[in-house]
Amino acid sequence: MGDEKMSNKKYYWLKLKENFFEEDTIAWIEEQPNGKEYSLFYLKLCLKSLKTNGLLIRNVGQMIVPYDAKTLSKITNTDVDTVMVALELFKQIGLIQMLENGEIYLTQLENMVGSETSKAQLMRNKRAKDKQKTIEGNIVTKELPNCYTEIEIEKDIEKDIEIEKELEKKKREKKKTTDSSESSSSSSSSSSKKTKKVVKHKYGEYDNVLLSDEELDKLKKDFPTDYQERIDRLSEYVASTGKTYKNYLATIRAWARKEKQVQTYNQPQQQEKEPKNWWEETI
Secondary structure, eight states, X not given: OHHHHHHTOEEEEEOOOTTGGGSHHHHHHHHSTTHHHHHHHHHHHHHHTTTTTTEEOEEETTEEEOOOHHHHHHHHTOOHHHHHXXXXXXXXXXXXXXXXXSOEEETTGGGXXXXXXXXXXXXXXXXXXXXXXXXXXXXXXOOOOSSOOHHHHHHHXXXXXXXHHHHHHHHHHHHHHHHHTSOHHHHHHHHXXXXXXXXXXXXXXXXXEEEEHHHHHHHHHHOTTTHHHHHHHHHHHHXXXXXXXXXXXHHHHHHHHHHHHTGGGOSOSSOSSSSXXXXXXXX
Protein backbone atom coordinates (compact mmCIF):
# COMPACT_ATOMS: atom_id res chain seq x y z
CA MET A 1 0.00 0.00 0.00
CA GLY A 2 2.83 2.37 0.89
CA ASP A 3 4.57 1.78 -2.45
CA GLU A 4 1.31 2.47 -4.29
CA LYS A 5 0.87 5.79 -2.50
CA MET A 6 4.43 6.74 -3.36
CA SER A 7 3.83 5.86 -7.02
CA ASN A 8 0.78 8.12 -7.05
CA LYS A 9 2.44 11.19 -5.59
CA LYS A 10 1.24 14.33 -7.36
CA TYR A 11 3.65 16.91 -8.74
CA TYR A 12 2.88 20.53 -9.52
CA TRP A 13 4.80 23.09 -11.53
CA LEU A 14 4.51 26.76 -12.38
CA LYS A 15 4.04 27.60 -16.07
CA LEU A 16 5.32 30.99 -17.21
CA LYS A 17 4.98 32.39 -20.72
CA GLU A 18 8.25 33.41 -22.34
CA ASN A 19 7.09 37.04 -22.24
CA PHE A 20 5.96 36.87 -18.60
CA PHE A 21 8.27 39.70 -17.49
CA GLU A 22 7.24 41.80 -20.50
CA GLU A 23 3.51 41.73 -19.71
CA ASP A 24 2.10 45.08 -18.59
CA THR A 25 1.36 43.99 -15.02
CA ILE A 26 4.78 42.53 -14.22
CA ALA A 27 6.61 45.24 -16.18
CA TRP A 28 4.79 47.91 -14.15
CA ILE A 29 5.68 46.18 -10.88
CA GLU A 30 9.36 46.08 -11.81
CA GLU A 31 9.27 49.77 -12.73
CA GLN A 32 8.50 50.61 -9.10
CA PRO A 33 11.28 51.28 -6.58
CA ASN A 34 12.45 47.87 -5.36
CA GLY A 35 10.25 46.40 -8.12
CA LYS A 36 12.37 43.36 -8.89
CA GLU A 37 12.03 42.28 -5.24
CA TYR A 38 8.25 42.57 -5.58
CA SER A 39 8.12 40.42 -8.72
CA LEU A 40 10.33 37.78 -7.07
CA PHE A 41 8.08 37.81 -4.00
CA TYR A 42 5.04 37.34 -6.28
CA LEU A 43 6.59 34.26 -7.90
CA LYS A 44 7.34 32.83 -4.46
CA LEU A 45 3.69 33.30 -3.47
CA CYS A 46 2.66 31.50 -6.67
CA LEU A 47 4.85 28.54 -5.79
CA LYS A 48 3.54 28.45 -2.21
CA SER A 49 -0.06 28.22 -3.46
CA LEU A 50 0.38 25.72 -6.31
CA LYS A 51 -1.29 22.82 -4.49
CA THR A 52 -4.25 24.95 -3.36
CA ASN A 53 -4.93 26.56 -6.73
CA GLY A 54 -4.00 30.07 -5.69
CA LEU A 55 -5.23 30.16 -2.08
CA LEU A 56 -2.81 31.07 0.71
CA ILE A 57 -4.24 30.03 4.09
CA ARG A 58 -3.14 28.01 7.13
CA ASN A 59 -5.32 25.37 8.79
CA VAL A 60 -4.28 25.13 12.44
CA GLY A 61 -6.40 22.40 14.00
CA GLN A 62 -10.00 23.51 13.53
CA MET A 63 -9.00 27.11 12.90
CA ILE A 64 -8.29 28.93 9.65
CA VAL A 65 -5.37 31.26 10.30
CA PRO A 66 -4.57 33.92 7.66
CA TYR A 67 -0.98 34.65 6.71
CA ASP A 68 0.28 37.96 8.04
CA ALA A 69 3.17 39.98 6.61
CA LYS A 70 5.60 38.64 9.21
CA THR A 71 4.84 35.00 8.38
CA LEU A 72 4.96 35.62 4.63
CA SER A 73 8.30 37.32 5.14
CA LYS A 74 9.61 34.24 6.90
CA ILE A 75 8.36 31.59 4.47
CA THR A 76 9.50 33.52 1.38
CA ASN A 77 12.76 34.85 2.84
CA THR A 78 11.68 38.39 1.96
CA ASP A 79 12.11 41.59 3.98
CA VAL A 80 8.89 42.30 5.91
CA ASP A 81 8.68 45.90 4.63
CA THR A 82 8.98 44.60 1.08
CA VAL A 83 6.17 42.14 1.80
CA MET A 84 3.81 44.85 3.10
CA VAL A 85 4.40 47.22 0.18
CA ALA A 86 4.19 44.40 -2.37
CA LEU A 87 0.87 43.12 -1.01
CA GLU A 88 -0.67 46.58 -1.30
CA LEU A 89 0.58 46.91 -4.88
CA PHE A 90 -0.72 43.46 -5.78
CA LYS A 91 -4.17 44.31 -4.37
CA GLN A 92 -4.29 47.60 -6.29
CA ILE A 93 -3.64 45.96 -9.66
CA GLY A 94 -5.74 42.85 -9.00
CA LEU A 95 -3.02 40.20 -8.71
CA ILE A 96 -4.37 39.19 -5.30
CA GLN A 97 -7.69 39.39 -3.47
CA MET A 98 -8.26 39.26 0.29
CA LEU A 99 -11.17 36.89 0.96
CA GLU A 100 -13.60 36.92 3.89
CA ASN A 101 -11.72 34.43 6.05
CA GLY A 102 -8.43 36.19 5.47
CA GLU A 103 -7.27 33.96 2.63
CA ILE A 104 -4.99 35.52 0.04
CA TYR A 105 -6.18 34.51 -3.43
CA LEU A 106 -3.78 34.83 -6.38
CA THR A 107 -6.16 35.61 -9.22
CA GLN A 108 -3.88 34.66 -12.13
CA LEU A 109 -2.53 31.38 -10.78
CA GLU A 110 -5.27 29.16 -12.18
CA ASN A 111 -3.81 29.56 -15.68
CA MET A 112 -0.23 29.09 -14.48
CA VAL A 113 -0.42 25.63 -12.87
CA GLY A 114 0.48 22.26 -14.33
CA SER A 115 0.26 18.92 -12.51
CA GLU A 116 0.43 15.18 -12.95
CA THR A 117 0.81 12.08 -10.82
CA SER A 118 4.07 10.19 -10.74
CA LYS A 119 2.17 7.15 -11.99
CA ALA A 120 1.17 9.06 -15.11
CA GLN A 121 4.76 10.18 -15.52
CA LEU A 122 6.04 6.58 -15.33
CA MET A 123 3.47 5.43 -17.88
CA ARG A 124 4.58 8.14 -20.28
CA ASN A 125 8.22 7.25 -19.64
CA LYS A 126 7.54 3.66 -20.58
CA ARG A 127 5.66 4.67 -23.71
CA ALA A 128 8.51 6.93 -24.82
CA LYS A 129 11.12 4.23 -24.18
CA ASP A 130 9.14 1.64 -26.12
CA LYS A 131 8.86 4.08 -29.01
CA GLN A 132 12.60 4.72 -29.01
CA LYS A 133 13.33 0.99 -29.23
CA THR A 134 11.48 0.81 -32.53
CA ILE A 135 13.69 3.43 -34.19
CA GLU A 136 16.25 1.69 -36.41
CA GLY A 137 19.86 2.76 -36.16
CA ASN A 138 19.33 4.62 -32.91
CA ILE A 139 22.63 3.89 -31.15
CA VAL A 140 22.70 6.65 -28.57
CA THR A 141 19.56 7.83 -26.75
CA LYS A 142 19.30 10.72 -24.38
CA GLU A 143 18.11 10.12 -20.83
CA LEU A 144 14.43 10.90 -20.51
CA PRO A 145 13.55 13.91 -18.40
CA ASN A 146 12.17 13.36 -14.91
CA CYS A 147 9.13 15.53 -15.58
CA TYR A 148 7.31 15.90 -18.88
CA THR A 149 6.41 19.29 -20.28
CA GLU A 150 2.96 20.52 -21.27
CA ILE A 151 3.88 20.03 -24.94
CA GLU A 152 4.56 16.33 -24.37
CA ILE A 153 1.33 16.00 -22.42
CA GLU A 154 -0.59 17.59 -25.30
CA LYS A 155 1.08 15.17 -27.72
CA ASP A 156 -0.21 12.28 -25.64
CA ILE A 157 -3.70 13.76 -25.69
CA GLU A 158 -3.56 14.18 -29.47
CA LYS A 159 -2.42 10.57 -29.78
CA ASP A 160 -5.43 9.39 -27.81
CA ILE A 161 -7.73 11.52 -29.93
CA GLU A 162 -6.30 9.93 -33.08
CA ILE A 163 -6.94 6.48 -31.57
CA GLU A 164 -10.50 7.55 -30.78
CA LYS A 165 -10.98 8.79 -34.35
CA GLU A 166 -9.66 5.50 -35.72
CA LEU A 167 -12.16 3.56 -33.61
CA GLU A 168 -14.98 5.78 -34.85
CA LYS A 169 -13.80 5.25 -38.42
CA LYS A 170 -13.89 1.47 -37.99
CA LYS A 171 -17.40 1.69 -36.58
CA ARG A 172 -18.53 3.72 -39.60
CA GLU A 173 -16.92 1.25 -42.01
CA LYS A 174 -18.62 -1.63 -40.25
CA LYS A 175 -21.98 0.13 -40.48
CA LYS A 176 -21.36 0.89 -44.16
CA THR A 177 -20.72 -2.80 -44.85
CA THR A 178 -23.98 -3.71 -43.12
CA ASP A 179 -25.91 -1.07 -45.04
CA SER A 180 -24.57 -2.36 -48.37
CA SER A 181 -26.44 -5.64 -47.87
CA GLU A 182 -29.78 -3.84 -47.70
CA SER A 183 -32.02 -3.01 -50.67
CA SER A 184 -30.94 -0.37 -53.16
CA SER A 185 -33.67 1.98 -51.99
CA SER A 186 -32.51 1.71 -48.39
CA SER A 187 -28.91 2.17 -49.49
CA SER A 188 -29.82 5.25 -51.46
CA SER A 189 -31.66 6.73 -48.49
CA SER A 190 -28.77 5.92 -46.18
CA SER A 191 -26.30 7.45 -48.62
CA SER A 192 -28.23 10.71 -48.78
CA LYS A 193 -28.22 10.88 -44.98
CA LYS A 194 -24.47 10.31 -44.87
CA THR A 195 -23.81 13.14 -47.27
CA LYS A 196 -25.91 15.52 -45.21
CA LYS A 197 -23.78 18.15 -43.51
CA VAL A 198 -23.37 17.57 -39.78
CA VAL A 199 -24.41 20.60 -37.74
CA LYS A 200 -22.45 21.22 -34.56
CA HIS A 201 -23.64 23.37 -31.69
CA LYS A 202 -21.68 25.33 -29.11
CA TYR A 203 -21.64 24.05 -25.54
CA GLY A 204 -19.81 24.76 -22.30
CA GLU A 205 -19.47 27.77 -20.05
CA TYR A 206 -17.64 29.71 -22.78
CA ASP A 207 -19.60 28.36 -25.79
CA ASN A 208 -16.46 26.91 -27.36
CA VAL A 209 -17.02 23.12 -27.23
CA LEU A 210 -18.47 22.03 -30.59
CA LEU A 211 -20.67 18.91 -30.55
CA SER A 212 -23.25 17.52 -32.95
CA ASP A 213 -26.53 16.18 -31.60
CA GLU A 214 -25.24 12.64 -32.10
CA GLU A 215 -22.00 13.41 -30.25
CA LEU A 216 -23.90 14.98 -27.36
CA ASP A 217 -26.10 11.88 -27.11
CA LYS A 218 -22.98 9.70 -27.01
CA LEU A 219 -21.52 11.90 -24.29
CA LYS A 220 -24.70 11.62 -22.21
CA LYS A 221 -24.62 7.85 -22.63
CA ASP A 222 -20.92 7.60 -21.66
CA PHE A 223 -21.14 10.00 -18.70
CA PRO A 224 -24.82 10.18 -17.63
CA THR A 225 -24.14 11.85 -14.27
CA ASP A 226 -21.43 14.37 -15.10
CA TYR A 227 -21.34 14.97 -18.86
CA GLN A 228 -22.09 18.69 -18.37
CA GLU A 229 -19.23 19.04 -15.87
CA ARG A 230 -16.84 17.43 -18.37
CA ILE A 231 -18.00 19.78 -21.12
CA ASP A 232 -17.52 22.81 -18.85
CA ARG A 233 -14.07 21.61 -17.79
CA LEU A 234 -12.95 21.34 -21.43
CA SER A 235 -14.60 24.69 -22.18
CA GLU A 236 -12.64 26.39 -19.41
CA TYR A 237 -9.36 24.80 -20.57
CA VAL A 238 -9.92 25.86 -24.19
CA ALA A 239 -10.79 29.40 -23.08
CA SER A 240 -7.73 29.72 -20.85
CA THR A 241 -5.20 28.23 -23.28
CA GLY A 242 -6.58 29.21 -26.70
CA LYS A 243 -6.33 25.62 -27.91
CA THR A 244 -8.82 24.05 -30.33
CA TYR A 245 -9.50 20.40 -31.10
CA LYS A 246 -10.64 18.57 -34.21
CA ASN A 247 -12.96 16.34 -32.19
CA TYR A 248 -14.21 17.53 -28.80
CA LEU A 249 -16.04 14.29 -28.04
CA ALA A 250 -12.83 12.34 -28.60
CA THR A 251 -10.96 14.79 -26.37
CA ILE A 252 -13.40 14.34 -23.48
CA ARG A 253 -13.25 10.57 -23.85
CA ALA A 254 -9.46 10.65 -23.92
CA TRP A 255 -9.35 12.72 -20.75
CA ALA A 256 -11.78 10.33 -19.05
CA ARG A 257 -9.58 7.37 -19.99
CA LYS A 258 -6.55 9.13 -18.51
CA GLU A 259 -8.46 9.89 -15.30
CA LYS A 260 -9.43 6.25 -14.96
CA GLN A 261 -5.80 5.14 -15.22
CA VAL A 262 -4.89 7.19 -12.15
CA GLN A 263 -8.23 6.73 -10.37
CA THR A 264 -6.61 5.83 -7.07
CA TYR A 265 -5.12 9.32 -6.78
CA ASN A 266 -6.89 11.67 -9.11
CA GLN A 267 -9.26 13.41 -6.71
CA PRO A 268 -8.66 17.20 -6.55
CA GLN A 269 -6.76 18.35 -3.51
CA GLN A 270 -8.73 21.02 -1.56
CA GLN A 271 -10.36 22.43 -4.69
CA GLU A 272 -13.31 21.39 -6.81
CA LYS A 273 -11.72 22.74 -9.97
CA GLU A 274 -8.40 22.23 -11.61
CA PRO A 275 -6.45 19.27 -11.73
CA LYS A 276 -9.19 17.34 -11.99
CA ASN A 277 -7.23 18.92 -14.85
CA TRP A 278 -5.01 15.92 -15.34
CA TRP A 279 -3.33 17.70 -18.28
CA GLU A 280 -2.89 20.07 -16.77
CA GLU A 281 -4.13 16.58 -14.59
CA THR A 282 -3.14 14.31 -17.31
CA ILE A 283 -2.91 10.81 -18.43
